[in-house]
Amino acid sequence: xxxxTVARGLPRADAGLALLLAAIALVLVGAWPxxxxxxxxxxxxxxxxxxGGLLLLGWLAGSTVEPSRAARRAALLRIAVASVAxxxxxxxxxxxxxxxxxxxxxxxxxxxxxxxGYGAAWTLSTVLRxxxxxxxxxxxxxxxxxxxxxxxxxxxxxxxxxWLVPAFPSLAAAAVNLSGAVVTATLASGVSAGxxxxx
Amino acid sequence: xxxxxxxxxxxxxxxxxxxxxxxxxxxxxxxxxALAALVLALLLASANRAWAQPRAELMLGVAGAPVADAWNPVRxxxxxxxxxxxxxxxxxxxxxxxxxxxxxxxxAAPAGGVQRIDLDLxxxxxxxxxxxxxxxxxxxxxxxxxxxERDDRPLHLVVSARPARWSAAFGPEARVVVASAxxxxxxxxxxxxxxxxxxxxxxAAPADAIVVTAAAAGVRVLLPTEGPSxxxxxxxLVARGASSLGAGSLEGLSAASxxxxxxxxxxxxxxxREARRAAVAAGAAALPAPTxxxxxxxxxxxxxVGFAAxxxxxxxxxxxxxxxxxALVLVAASVAVPAAAPTDREPRSQGAVILxxxxxxxxxxxxxxxxxxxxxxxLDGLFASLEPRRLGWNDGRTNVPLPAxxxxxxxxxxxxxxxxxDVREATAATGSDGAPEALRALVPSGGVVVRRENVWWLxxxxxxxxxxxxxxxxxxxxxxAPTPVTAGATP
Numbered sequence: 188x189x190x191x192t193v194a195r196g197l198p199r200a201d202a203g204l205a206l207l208l209a210a211i212a213l214v215l216v217g218a219w220p221x222x223x224x225x226x227x228x229x230x231x232x233x234x235x236x237x238x239g240g241l242l243l244l245g246w247l248a249g250s251t252v253e254p255s256r257a258a259r260r261a262a263l264l265r266i267a268v269a270s271v272a273x274x275x276x277x278x279x280x281x282x283x284x285x286x287x288x289x290x291x292x293x294x295x296x297x298x299x300x301x302x303x304g305y306g307a308a309w310t311l312s313t314v315l316r317x318x319x320x321x322x323x324x325x326x327x328x329x330x331x332x333x334x335x336x337x338x339x340x341x342x343x344x345x346x347x348x349x350w351l352v353p354a355f356p357s358l359a360a361a362a363v364n365l366s367g368a369v370v371t372a373t374l375a376s377g378v379s380a381g382x383x384x385x386x
Numbered sequence: 387x388x389x390x391x392x393x394x395x396x397x398x399x400x401x402x403x404x405x406x407x408x409x410x411x412x413x414x415x416x417x418x419x420a421l422a423a424l425v426l427a428l429l430l431a432s433a434n435r436a437w438a439q440p441r442a443e444l445m446l447g448v449a450g451a452p453v454a455d456a457w458n459p460v461r462x463x464x465x466x467x468x469x470x471x472x473x474x475x476x477x478x479x480x481x482x483x484x485x486x487x488x489x490x491x492x493x494a495a496p497a498g499g500v501q502r503i504d505l506d507l508x509x510x511x512x513x514x515x516x517x518x519x520x521x522x523x524x525x526x527x528x529x530x531x532x533x534x535e536r537d538d539r540p541l542h543l544v545v546s547a548r549p550a551r552w553s554a555a556f557g558p559e560a561r562v563v564v565a566s567a568x569x570x571x572x573x574x575x576x577x578x579x580x581x582x583x584x585x586x587x588x589x590a591a592p593a594d595a596i597v598v599t600a601a602a603a604g605v606r607v608l609l610p611t612e613g614p615s616x617x618x619x620x621x622x623l624v625a626r627g628a629s630s631l632g633a634g635s636l637e638g639l640s641a642a643s644x645x646x647x648x649x650x651x652x653x654x655x656x657x658x659r660e661a662r663r664a665a666v667a668a669g670a671a672a673l674p675a676p677t678x679x680x681x682x683x684x685x686x687x688x689x690x691v692g693f694a695a696x697x698x699x700x701x702x703x704x705x706x707x708x709x710x711x712x713a714l715v716l717v718a719a720s721v722a723v724p725a726a727a728p729t730d731r732e733p734r735s736q737g738a739v740i741l742x743x744x745x746x747x748x749x750x751x752x753x754x755x756x757x758x759x760x761x762x763x764x765l766d767g768l769f770a771s772l773e774p775r776r777l778g779w780n781d782g783r784t785n786v787p788l789p790a791x792x793x794x795x796x797x798x799x800x801x802x803x804x805x806x807x808d809v810r811e812a813t814a815a816t817g818s819d820g821a822p823e824a825l826r827a828l829v830p831s832g833g834v835v836v837r838r839e840n841v842w843w844l845x846x847x848x849x850x851x852x853x854x855x856x857x858x859x860x861x862x863x864x865x866x867a868p869t870p871v872t873a874g875a876t877p
Contacts, residue, residue: 200701208694216687223677226758226791227728272697272712275719276690282727283680285758286790 198265203247207240207269211276219283230277230284230293231354237277238297239349241270245301249308250328256377259309263302263375270298292356299361299368300352306371307335441465442519442526444472447509449565452531453579454511454538457770457799459571462494462503467521469496472503474517478510478774486510489778490517506575506799507779508770512536537561540581540659543570547588551647556582567592570600574748575799577603581659585620586644587613594619602632602746602802604662606653611638630846632802633657633741633748657741657846661828666750668824669739669842670772670795676733676756681726693719731758737840738798739825742805747843751798760790769796809836809843 214236218229248262274294281290311331315321335347345351346360442464446452464470474490488510494501509515513536518528539561544552549564556562560581567590571577577600585591587610597620601607609620624638635653643650657665693715700712735754740747755763765784771777772795778785786794821835825842829835832847 198701199704200698204701205698208698212690212694215690216683219683219686220678220680221683223680224675226756226793227678227680228791268701271716272701275693275716275723278720278723279686279690279726282723283686284790285728285731287760 198261198268201265203244204265204269204272207237207244207273208276210236210240211273215276215280218280227283227285230280230286230288233277233280234293234353235350237273238300238353241266241273241297241301242304242347242349244269245303245305246308246328246332249305249310250312250324256375259375259377263305263372266301266305267298270301286354288354289356293353296352296356296360296364297349299364300347300349302371303347303364303367306367306375307331309371309375441467442470444517444519444527444529446515446517446531448541448543448571448576448580449563449569451537451541451561451563452509452515453540454509454536456509456538456540456579457506457575458509458579459573459576460503460505460507462492462519464494464501464503464519464521464526466498467494467501467519467526468498470494470501470519470521470526472517472519474507474515476510476515477513479513480774483774486774486776488776489780491778491780493781505779505782506571506573506578506768508768508797508799510770510774511538540579542582543580543584545570545583545585545589545592548586552584552586555584555647555649566590570596572596572599573799574599574603574802577605578800580605582606582608582653584608584639585617586610586639587617591616591620594623597623597636598631598746599802601634601636603748603800604633604657604659604741606634607636608639608649609636610644611640630743632743632746633662657828657844662741662748662750665739665741665825665828665842665844666752666797667772668822668828669737669750670752670754670797671824672822672842673737673752673754673795673840674735676735676754676793678728678730678733678756678758680728686726689722728758732756732763735840737842740803740841740843741846742809742843743846745805747803747805747845748800749803750800752795752840753798754793754795755786755788756791756793757788758791760788760792762787765796767798769798771796805843805845809838809845 211233214232215229218232220227220229245266248266277293278290281288281293308328311327312321312324315324315327320327339345339347344357344359345355346357346363352360442462445459445461445463447458452458460472460474462470462472471494472490472492476488476490477485478488479486490507492503492505494503512531513533514530516528516530519526539559542556542560542562543565544555544562545565545567546552549562553562570583570592580600580603583597583600583605585597585608591613597607597609609624610617611621611624613621621638623636628635628637634657637653640650696715697712700708700715702708733756737752738749739752740749742748751769753765753769755765757763762778763786765786767782767784768779769777769784769786771786775794776787778787784796786796788794821837821842825835825844829844830847834845836843836845
């Protein structure tokens with residue numbers, strides 16, 4: 188069956204979203220307690236899978252970014268839709284677990300993190316292509332990701348690590364990831380390019 | 387020329403004939419100096435006495451002998467220090483566990499004069515106990531106990547004017563402590579660390595209700611069968627021989643024993659200390675585990691898979707209609723999500739174990755606490771943990787920090803209760819059917835285990851005949867005990 192064409196720039200579900208939804212649902216059901224005397228701890232793995240999955244989606248989309256502005260904008264929209272579409276599953280795990288954490292943070296923090304990841308991967312791929320080292324991207328990408336994770340472990344409050352960010356809200360993480368997301372969205376959607384063109 | 391005479395000696399007023407003022411002053415001086423010196427000496431003595439009295443002091447344990455792994459009476463006395471606060475820090479840790487801090491805070495009444503803080507505290511097997519009594523920024527008194535001062539042997543209290551006679555009465559390993567009637571605890575919890583109480587009639591007698599409370603709490607009480615008139619209420623308790631009472635016993639000291647300073651009879655205690663502990667542990671194990679009302683897993687699986695498939699399909703179809711439909715599904719799911727929240731995030735289950743004999747028993751409340759979110763559970767009353775763990779006791783409340791999804795079991799302070807009629811009747815009718823094996827094994831032949839809701843009664847076969855006068859004071863002893871604490875909601 189062929190899906191209808193995309194109308195008015197609205198993104199369409201893809202395999203990435205299907206995998207993410209399936210993974211979250213699987214983890215949620217697997218971690219949900221079978222007996223009433225067992226504590227519900229399903230939110231912790233669900234939050235890690237959702238945050239990590241969204242970050243991975245953003246990173247992969249940034250690494251394989253197409254040069255067109257519309258494609259970049261669509262990629263960012265797909266990340267935003269995936270974040271919204273998976274939020275109820277995490278909310279279900281959260282209210283069942285009743286952790287000492289913030290639901291609002293748990294639901295909204297992964298989106299700027301994923302967009303920042305998109306921006307970091309896009310920057311990396313652009314730089315490597317500029318210096319004609321695009322072939323090294325599959326090697327450089329995990330190395331840079333590992334370096335960023337190491338850096339995060341060194342500097343106190345968790346900023347990027349998907350297994351720590353949901354449970355540890357911090358102003359630093361909000362500021363860093365929101366700034367990264369705004370800069371990424373501005374550059375990727377071509378606002379600055381549009382301004383230069385109009386000038 | 388008049389003769390020169392010393393002023394004030396022979397010179398007199400020419401008008402009245404009285405000695406001049408200066409002379410009178412000189413004559414009065416020795417008396418005044420003596421009076422002033424006396425007043426000064428009295429003032430100094432008074433001030434010295436006031437300075438010598440400490441502003442605050444603490445008595446830990448019965449007669450100042452704390453027992454590890456037992457409830458101990460704690461009494462802090464402060465003088466003219468309104469709002470003074472007693473703070474204790476107990477390290478219940480060890481080499482393997484590391485530091486396990488347990489903190490105690492209790493406040494004196496915000497009034498002048500002499501104020502007391504009385505509480506019963508479950509002392510664990512400590513590595514260190516430190517305490518201080520402070521008023522604002524000032525520390526009025528402080529002190530501590532190290533690991534070398536830790537002793538978990540129960541006390542054998544001797545109330546006697548000639549205690550040396552009884553030094554070998556309880557065996558070489560016994561921890562014999564000389565006490566006066568004023569040292570004896572009034573509440574059952576204070577007797578938790580006491581194995582025996584011996585009164586030979588040579589010292590001032592305590593109130594009979596205190597002695598009955600001690601016996602009911604599990605102490606082997608040894609009383610003279612004959613004694614001075616002040617001992618009449620006590621000698622009547624053993625007039626008909628030894629008898630079990632509650633978890634302990636009342637036994638008479640024969641004239642031969644009193645003369646020789648030896649105990650001829652074997653202990654007639656209904657329950658030993660180890661048996662009481664085993665009963666509490668078995669009762670705690672039999673306590674139903676607190677539960678949460680989670681959504682059934684099948685419902686969650688259906689909801690999660692259905693939602694994921696529906697949202698993905700609607701987004702895959704795309705277009706404004708698909709997008710709007712997906713948005714509606716998201717809104718509906720968000721509205722339905724709160725239904726998955728458990729109604730009780732901090733469920734508890736409660737029960738008790740009561741060891742009874744001859745119409746009186748000692749009750750130990752049990753409570754199992756579970757907590758879904760990480761945090762501290764607050765319980766009304768003081769509770770002890772069955773295993774070393776972080777705890778706080780603040781002004782009569784117990785603070786139990788728990789990790790997310792954590793659970794623990796706690797025990798309350800022992801209190802004396804009377805055996806109600808329905809339990810006495812059930813004793814004969816139902817026996818020990820259905821009781822856990824761990825509890826049945828603790829009851830000697832002829833005794834029974836009776837269950838009333840989550841309360842287990844371990845009724846000892848009454849040995850001996852309790853004197854009629856004892857039945858009168860048992861009620862008073864039960865009334866003296868604090869009301870059993872209710873901690874939060876019972877499922």
